Amino acid sequence: MARDGASRGTLTPDLCVIGAGSGGLSVAAGAVQMGASVVLIEAGEMGGDCLNAGCVPSKALLAAAKHAHMMGAGAPFGVRPQPAEVDWSAVRAHVRGVIDAIAPHDSQERFEGLGVTVLRAFARFVDDRTVEAGGATVRPRRFVIATGSRPRVPPIPGLAETPHLTNETLFALAEKPAHLLILGGGPIGMEMAQAHRRLGCAVTVLEAGRALGREDPEAAAVALVALRAEGVAIRENAKVAAAAGGDGVTLTLEGGETVAGSHLLVAVGRAPALDGLGLDAANIAHDDRGVTVDAGLRSVSNRRVYAVGDVAGRGQFTHLAGHHAGLVIRSALFRLPVKARGDHIPRVTFTDPEIAAVGPSEAEARAAHGDRFSVARLDLAEVDRARAERATEGFAKLLIGPGGRVLGGTVVGRGAGELIGVVALAVSKGLKAGDLAGMVAPYPTYGEAAKRAAGAHFAPKLFGNPWVKRAVRLLARFG
Numbered sequence: 001m002a003r004d005g006a007s008r009g010t011l012t013p014d015l016c017v018i019g020a021g022s023g024g025l026s027v028a029a030g031a032v033q034m035g036a037s038v039v040l041i042e043a044g045e046m047g048g049d050c051l052n053a054g055c056v057p058s059k060a061l062l063a064a065a066k067h068a069h070m071m072g073a074g075a076p077f078g079v080r081p082q083p084a085e086v087d088w089s090a091v092r093a094h095v096r097g098v099i100d101a102i103a104p105h106d107s108q109e110r111f112e113g114l115g116v117t118v119l120r121a122f123a124r125f126v127d128d129r130t131v132e133a134g135g136a137t138v139r140p141r142r143f144v145i146a147t148g149s150r151p152r153v154p155p156i157p158g159l160a161e162t163p164h165l166t167n168e169t170l171f172a173l174a175e176k177p178a179h180l181l182i183l184g185g186g187p188i189g190m191e192m193a194q195a196h197r198r199l200g201c202a203v204t205v206l207e208a209g210r211a212l213g214r215e216d217p218e219a220a221a222v223a224l225v226a227l228r229a230e231g232v233a234i235r236e237n238a239k240v241a242a243a244a245g246g247d248g249v250t251l252t253l254e255g256g257e258t259v260a261g262s263h264l265l266v267a268v269g270r271a272p273a274l275d276g277l278g279l280d281a282a283n284i285a286h287d288d289r290g291v292t293v294d295a296g297l298r299s300v301s302n303r304r305v306y307a308v309g310d311v312a313g314r315g316q317f318t319h320l321a322g323h324h325a326g327l328v329i330r331s332a333l334f335r336l337p338v339k340a341r342g343d344h345i346p347r348v349t350f351t352d353p354e355i356a357a358v359g360p361s362e363a364e365a366r367a368a369h370g371d372r373f374s375v376a377r378l379d380l381a382e383v384d385r386a387r388a389e390r391a392t393e394g395f396a397k398l399l400i401g402p403g404g405r406v407l408g409g410t411v412v413g414r415g416a417g418e419l420i421g422v423v424a425l426a427v428s429k430g431l432k433a434g435d436l437a438g439m440v441a442p443y444p445t446y447g448e449a450a451k452r453a454a455g456a457h458f459a460p461k462l463f464g465n466p467w468v469k470r471a472v473r474l475l476a477r478f479g
């Protein structure tokens with residue numbers, strides 16, 4: 001079967017999906033299995049950013065780093081610690097091996113086996129209903145743009161000419177950085193800072209504002225204390241004015257101070273991948289967040305077109321792209337009305353301790369609900385499993401709105417990413433604090449934290465309440 005578009009002529013499928021990353025693959029797999037004809041166009045590697053240069057390699061690298069860290073951290077458990085010896089090329093092979101193990105699931109062969117026509121070429125709109133890719137012309141009933149995002153490189157004088165890494169090159173780096181400078185203290189910057197530090201690199205993060213600035217500030221503080229204690233140098237409010245190469249990299253801060261390192265990773269956010277796609281030829285409105293879509297993820301200016309994932313401008317997560325895919329399938333194939341909500345989409349930053357959240361920030365919830373809003377929280381120091389594992393730093397915090405409804409929450413600590421699932425379910429289904437408090441969580445698990453945080457919401461009403469005490473005494477008289 002041809003792997004580019006050259007021999008295919010004009011194709012007229014139900015759906016043409018542009019981009020075979022998290023969003024595009026989910027749309028294509030779902031749609032073809034429901035009977036739609038699908039053309040999927042991918043210019044680069046099948047699997048997109050998540051598999052090749054994002055979630056998968058970053059979490060695999062963090063896993064290796066965690067092992068190295070644990071070897072040096074046995075003392076409190078009565079286990080003699082050993083300094084870890086890191087074999088950088090073996091760590092690389094581990095990361096590659098994890099990608100290779102997942103790749104078949106996203107492969108051209110698997111999708112062709114499902115009945116999808118896969119074109120390995122760069123797609124470009126030539127008019128409002130036609131895309132060209134390689135030698136093929138595609139005129140589908142509907143388009144789904146799923147082209148993702150690319151790393152943003154800020155216009156710092158000298159940076160373009162200075163050798164620097166991004167997520168696209170970091171995981172293939174052959175040599176171990178002696179001193180990794182990281183521009184940007186968001187999720188990519190902080191996850192990679194901890195991974196490299198634990199694998200034996202010196203690491204300095206230069207963040208223009210507040211590190212982990214999108215997280216709950218109290219939760220971010222817990223993670224930042226841990227990272228600093230491990231030796232990650234984190235410089236906040238650090239404005240880089242110039243960059244220069246040579247023997248390594250030198251960054252000059254506003255004010256003149258210089259910071260030097262062996263390598264530089266740029267992780268200052270993402271830009272939608274729309275270059276060369278020909279959106280203007282197709283009357284597809286777009287801005288610097290991505291394709292301009294309505295609540296149903298449909299282009300506001302070309303109704304044949306949907307956008308999903310990073311390029312839809314509503315957040316950058318694999319699970320969000322997957323969620324978008326489900327909505328678009330419902331809309332494009334079954335013509336059902338759909339509305340993309342954001343309030344129930346969880347987010348996790350995989351530092352150790354992890355930070356996980358869903359719903360609005362505490363400040364947003366307070367502004368929206370005033371007196372009818374409250375916070376219920378539990379410190380992990382009160383959870384027996386956390387005590388047993390000496391992982392007591394952190395907390396679970398629930399945001400509770402009118403009528404006891406769970407609006408969202410934040411968990412910071414070991415396993416926070418697993419714990420947030422139940423809070424996300426509560427938000428998505430409109431559950432109340434009483435529902436979470438009534439859940440039976442197995443003992444001893446971190447899962448108790450969400451239940452007991454919800455319980456803390458009721459404790460003053462139940463335990464400090466003279467009416468409750470009076471009722472109990474009264475009922476006791478009846479034997």
Ligand SMILES: Cc1cc2nc3c(=O)[nH]c(=O)nc-3n(C[C@H](O)[C@H](O)[C@H](O)COP(=O)(O)OP(=O)(O)OC[C@H]3O[C@@H](n4cnc5c(N)ncnc54)[C@H](O)[C@@H]3O)c2cc1C
Binds near residue numbers: 041321
């Ligand atoms: C370092 C890093 C770590 C991350 N970790 C996590 C995490 O732990 N959890 C999480 O949920 N998210 C994480 N993300 C975010 C996640 O990777 C993205 O949100 C997700 O990949 C978005 O999926 P997508 O389908 O929108 O785009 P992508 O996966 O980027 O796929 C887009 C595809 O479109 C192709 N393409 C682009 N233009 C064209 C064109 N004109 N023609 C044909 N093909 C084209 C590209 O080659 C690419 O394969 C991470 C991202 C990074 C960078």
Ligand SMILES: NC(=O)c1ccc[n+]([C@@H]2O[C@H](COP(=O)([O-])OP(=O)(O)OC[C@H]3O[C@@H](n4cnc5c(N)ncnc54)[C@H](O)[C@@H]3O)[C@@H](O)[C@H]2O)c1
Binds near residue numbers: 185188191207240270
């Ligand atoms: N665990 C996850 O789910 C995960 C992990 C990594 C990435 N991602 C996704 O990828 C997205 C992109 O991550 P990111 O960390 O690149 O971006 P980000 O936008 O989340 O964070 C970028 C950080 O860089 C800082 N910054 C911007 N310009 C700067 C400059 N010139 N100098 C110094 N600092 C500067 C910002 O203040 C911000 O703190 C995330 O928002 C997230 O959606 C998710």
